[in-house]
Amino acid sequence: MSETPAPPVSDEGQDSDRDLSIEEYGHRAYVGPMAEFDVGAARQFNLLTMLLGLREYHHFLEIGCGSLRAGRLLIPYLMPDRYCGLEPNRWLVEAGLAKETGHDLKECRRPIFLHNSDFALRPFERVFDYILAQSIFSHTSQAQMATCLREAKAVLGPDGLFAASFHEGEEDYDGDAWVYPESVTFRFETVERIAAEAGLRCEALAWGNQNMQRWVVFRHADAEGAVAEFSDLSAAQAEIAVLRGRLESMERKGVSPADLVRMQERLRFVGEHPALQDALAKDPALHEAVFGAVSVTRPAR
């Protein structure tokens, strides 16, 4: 993929409730919903730190770091020289440094960026404790995913964790090209197989994603333990907190049809989660907060 100069807007949904100009914030629009740049960053940061255990001294790599949505929280959190970012579109990183983190942080934390588009990770010349790829496999071909996972396997430490999101669907994208800003889908089994072929194990995580993507964690095939079990309740709680805030905000401002459809989708997704269903069943006030504030039909199960 060659560098993309102009900022096409991601198809992952745009909010109308914020007055952000595309001229000033095109680097945000390129990577996802402009007005959810903040919470999109928070979700990634919380997943990595609270659930997966990222500490400041770990060596961290973000694949497709874009305009530093996660980077603006992770770069200050990590010690100097610990944050590495791969991003073919150099302009996105430059916009992120200029408008999100500020150049002082670059001096202070010395993040390291490479701009290749072939998923070559070995040129960073280090072993990583954590790797992140949010909304990258929602645009790759299967061959690109395989290349990325093979490269990741080569640079992931023995106990390392690689968190990634993708659009889970009933069909696999079988084209050869990176697709953007539109998204592609893969079946979980397909991602699991491609990971296994690369020598990695794939575990599904219950962790909310703003674009209805499925989070997974890749680890070396022979790594011990599992991260999935303890993710469920924390994920549901985090999702409840986000939904509560959204619903309150919608109540205050009135609900546009597009927002309502998006919220219904999100509620459907979260509502299917067993941990959340238990919490909703036990807590009428919570049920009211999640389902009672707007006229949402709970999906049949």
Ligand SMILES: C[S@@+](CC[C@H](N)C(=O)[O-])C[C@H]1O[C@@H](n2cnc3c(N)ncnc32)[C@H](O)[C@@H]1O
């Ligand atoms: C949906 S955005 C997600 C950006 C970032 N992960 C985030 O969550 O804000 C997809 C990103 O992948 C980048 N990208 C495109 N081709 C790539 C490639 N071959 N390798 C790595 N990243 C790529 C795009 O430039 C863009 O920044």
